Amino acid sequence: MTPSRTALRVVVATAAALVLASCGSDPLSGDGDDGDAIVIGSQDYYSNEIVAEIYAQALEADGHEVDRQFRIGQREAYVPEIESGDIDLFPEYSGPLLQFWEPDTEARLTDDVYAALEEATPEGVRVLDQAEATDQDSYVVTREFAEKWDLTTIADLAEVTDDLTLGANSEAESRPNGPQGLESAYGISVDFAPIEDGGGPLTVKALKDGDIQLAIIYTADPSIRKNDLVSLEDPEGLFLASHLVPVASENIDDDAAAVIDEVTAAMTAESLLELNQRSVDEELPAKTIAADWLASVDLD
Amino acid sequence: MTWLENNSDWVVELTIQHLFLALAAIVASVVLAVAVGRVAYVRPRVRQPILAAASVVYAIPALPLLIVIPLVLGVPLRSPTTLVVALTLYGTALLVGTVVDAFSTVDAGVRDSAVAMGYGRQALFWRVELPLSVPVLLSGIRVVTVSTVGLVTIGALVGISSLGTLLTDGFQRGITSEILIGVLMTMALALALDGALVALGRLLTRWQPRRRRRARTPLGSTEVIV
Amino acid sequence: MTTFLDALTWIADPANWGGAQGISARLLQHLAVTLVAVLAASALAIPLGILIGHTRRGRGVVVALAGAVRAIPTLGLLTLLALLLGVGVEAPLLALVALAVPSVLAGAYAGIESAEPAAVDAARAMGMSELQIVRNVELPLGAGVLVGGLRAATLQVVATATLAAYTSDTGLGRYLFIGLKARDYPQMLAGAILVAVLALLLDRLLATAQDRASRLAHSTEGTP
Numbered sequence: 001m002t003p004s005r006t007a008l009r010v011v012v013a014t015a016a017a018l019v020l021a022s023c024g025s026d027p028l029s030g031d032g033d034d035g036d037a038i039v040i041g042s043q044d045y046y047s048n049e050i051v052a053e054i055y056a057q058a059l060e061a062d063g064h065e066v067d068r069q070f071r072i073g074q075r076e077a078y079v080p081e082i083e084s085g086d087i088d089l090f091p092e093y094s095g096p097l098l099q100f101w102e103p104d105t106e107a108r109l110t111d112d113v114y115a116a117l118e119e120a121t122p123e124g125v126r127v128l129d130q131a132e133a134t135d136q137d138s139y140v141v142t143r144e145f146a147e148k149w150d151l152t153t154i155a156d157l158a159e160v161t162d163d164l165t166l167g168a169n170s171e172a173e174s175r176p177n178g179p180q181g182l183e184s185a186y187g188i189s190v191d192f193a194p195i196e197d198g199g200g201p202l203t204v205k206a207l208k209d210g211d212i213q214l215a216i217i218y219t220a221d222p223s224i225r226k227n228d229l230v231s232l233e234d235p236e237g238l239f240l241a242s243h244l245v246p247v248a249s250e251n252i253d254d255d256a257a258a259v260i261d262e263v264t265a266a267m268t269a270e271s272l273l274e275l276n277q278r279s280v281d282e283e284l285p286a287k288t289i290a291a292d293w294l295a296s297v298d299l300d
Numbered sequence: 301m302t303w304l305e306n307n308s309d310w311v312v313e314l315t316i317q318h319l320f321l322a323l324a325a326i327v328a329s330v331v332l333a334v335a336v337g338r339v340a341y342v343r344p345r346v347r348q349p350i351l352a353a354a355s356v357v358y359a360i361p362a363l364p365l366l367i368v369i370p371l372v373l374g375v376p377l378r379s380p381t382t383l384v385v386a387l388t389l390y391g392t393a394l395l396v397g398t399v400v401d402a403f404s405t406v407d408a409g410v411r412d413s414a415v416a417m418g419y420g421r422q423a424l425f426w427r428v429e430l431p432l433s434v435p436v437l438l439s440g441i442r443v444v445t446v447s448t449v450g451l452v453t454i455g456a457l458v459g460i461s462s463l464g465t466l467l468t469d470g471f472q473r474g475i476t477s478e479i480l481i482g483v484l485m486t487m488a489l490a491l492a493l494d495g496a497l498v499a500l501g502r503l504l505t506r507w508q509p510r511r512r513r514r515a516r517t518p519l520g521s522t523e524v525i526v
Numbered sequence: 527m528t529t530f531l532d533a534l535t536w537i538a539d540p541a542n543w544g545g546a547q548g549i550s551a552r553l554l555q556h557l558a559v560t561l562v563a564v565l566a567a568s569a570l571a572i573p574l575g576i577l578i579g580h581t582r583r584g585r586g587v588v589v590a591l592a593g594a595v596r597a598i599p600t601l602g603l604l605t606l607l608a609l610l611l612g613v614g615v616e617a618p619l620l621a622l623v624a625l626a627v628p629s630v631l632a633g634a635y636a637g638i639e640s641a642e643p644a645a646v647d648a649a650r651a652m653g654m655s656e657l658q659i660v661r662n663v664e665l666p667l668g669a670g671v672l673v674g675g676l677r678a679a680t681l682q683v684v685a686t687a688t689l690a691a692y693t694s695d696t697g698l699g700r701y702l703f704i705g706l707k708a709r710d711y712p713q714m715l716a717g718a719i720l721v722a723v724l725a726l727l728l729d730r731l732l733a734t735a736q737d738r739a740s741r742l743a744h745s746t747e748g749t750p
Binding site for chain 2: 529593594596597598599600601602603605606609681684685686688699702705706711714715717718721722725726729
Binding site for chain 1: 302303306309310376456458459469473474475
């Protein structure tokens with residue numbers, strides 16, 4: 001083969017690869033400018049994605065067009081997109097969202113948090129009704145540890161004479177409900193071990209291995225029940241009440257809002273736990289879990 | 301493997317997304333590295349600075365790079381562009397040294413005879429130097445390909461879907477088989493692309509075995525093959 | 527740009543250097559994790575690489591295996607190991623060893639193989655044992671390439687050792703995670719800059735070592 005033909009082949013092959021690659025960027029780039037479709041987002045958290053999928057299927061069943069933009073990282077990544085109107089509907093949690101917009105909030109109880117959240121919501125965005133279901137941070141210990149020291153509330157930790165190490169995401173170390181909060185609200189001092197899985201399996205394993213004695217885990221996490229862990233009560237209100245609450249843009253009309261309100265009304269605490277459990281234990285995709293649940297509450 | 305049965309559609313979808321993200325970054329890395337490496341080869345004075353810059357880029361941890369790129373380019377954090385740009389930077393940094401080596405392997409005699417035959421600078425590059433540097437170039441591209449396919453997974457940490465999503469999702473849900481599928485599919489994809497490159501290399505360097513064959517026969521050993 | 531300046535200010539602030547979570551402590555931890563990972567990978571890969579390079583056997587199998595290891599996404603390996611081993615520095619350390627092995631291995635066998643067959647044959651003709659050939663001929667001749675492999679591995683490990691902070695309170699990666707989660711981007715960028723500077727220092731150090739080793743090869747050339 002002559003060099004010129006070889007060179008030609010290199011060029012052709014490269015061009016072909018480039019074309020391939022540029023086609024590839026197409027299906028990946030979802031800017032959500034999909035006409036009148038309602039853009040629904042979700043956190044990069046399996047439980048949140050199931051709820052978003054439920055919203056999507058309920059709206060589709062009612063004849064709306066829906067554009068799914070799921071698994072968008074953390075709050076800092078997606079909240080700007082909600083505020084700018086690029087995302088129309090997003091399942092959120094009242095307490096953490098309020099803290100995101102208003103870090104110094106004093107509100108702790110369910111209704112106070114919801115009222116403060118309505119206040120704090122920026123222009124062009126609103127929160128719909130909140131659900132009974134909660135998914136909030138809680139201090140968790142093993143059953144064995146709870147029985148050994150007779151613990152039911154966080155305050156009881158004062159009786160523990162062993163060293164206590166708290167395992168949680170890094171941000172807990174500087175947040176008011178982390179070690180500082182334990183010290184100031186309950187007078188309990190703990191060491192801190194960062195584990196970056198948001199109270200996931202690694203945190204649970206560390207608890208069971210005894211590497212940590214105390215962890216922050218979501219109340220709706222099935223691993224609490226599965227691993228026989230105990231959530232300690234929080235009489236001083238370190239953690240804000242955190243109910244499931246849809247955040248909506250102006251693009252959500254009354255008709256669509258009514259559909260979501262119906263879903264919210266059916267979303268009990270037990271429902272959310274069950275949805276999470278099916279995801280973790282039966283290893284089902286969000287689509288299936290959402291469809292089954294909507295059928296079970298006659299909203300399909 | 302209940303998880304795989306329930307989620308096979310999703311795995312296929314994520315594999316395709318992963319493939320496109322990786323291909324875009326690999327192709328961009330190769331084009332950029334050949335261009336930059338060519339400059340470094342032709343001008344020895346800038347060679348050291350360019351190679352030093354390449355090791356600086358390679359030393360930047362991936363996670364902050366994913367945060368900084370959107371700040372600089374003004375694209376959303378979870379845009380595929382962010383990831384492709386980051387991976388292109390790594391890929392180019394990894395490849396540039398090999399490109400310089402590849403051009404250095406082109407025999408000076410071959411280059412001189414091409415010039416004597418009337419090849420201009422452009423023709424010399426496209427028809428002689430680039431094709432002849434393919435074997436070394438390809439070895440570098442193979443390394444970049446395998447590492448890029450692996451690195452696409454980190455996009456999952458900032459919400460860019462790929463097989464990496466199975467790693468973070470599987471971790472959250474505590475489903476080991478999901479993580480395992482994510483790891484195995486990523487490896488399979490890397491090795492498949494690597495295999496494709498080897499095949500492409502054979503196609504592009506058909507001149508090579510002929511050269512070796514002739515070189516082995518005593519009479520042909522002095523022949524110059526262009 | 528302001529973020530970048532803020533990051534530099536953060537690094538320049540002496541208050542951020544002391545204590546158990548200060549920059550000095552984090553730098554040392556990061557360095558320790560990197561060294562342990564590269565040393566462990568070397569203990570595994572260098573003897574294996576010498577064996578393959580010397581005997582010229584099993585190269586295909588090992589190269590294919592190293593390629594497969596290279597293709598493992600480090601994030602995936604880390605999560606799997608973490609689920610298996612629990613929190614602490616063990617899981618990230620093992621993942622980093624896996625990351626370093628292919629580069630060290632490639633450097634070792636390519637280095638040994640780069641010794642000229644004529645030199646090796648001459649040594650054999652002089653009655654050197656195989657072990658002596660490796661020690662006196664092949665290793666000195668291939669030292670430059672071998673150190674090159676170590677250098678590539680170290681650069682990869684230093685940048686990736688930030689992942690150690692995913693499951694333990696170790697290294698400069700802490701600044702990345704704290705910065706990311708608390709949206710304190712100057713702190714995160716500061717962590718990245720520190721990692722990059724550490725990587726470059728180590729790279730320069732190993733580049734010098736590589737030069738010395740290569741010169742060693744040239745000075746021994748012709749001695750057998």
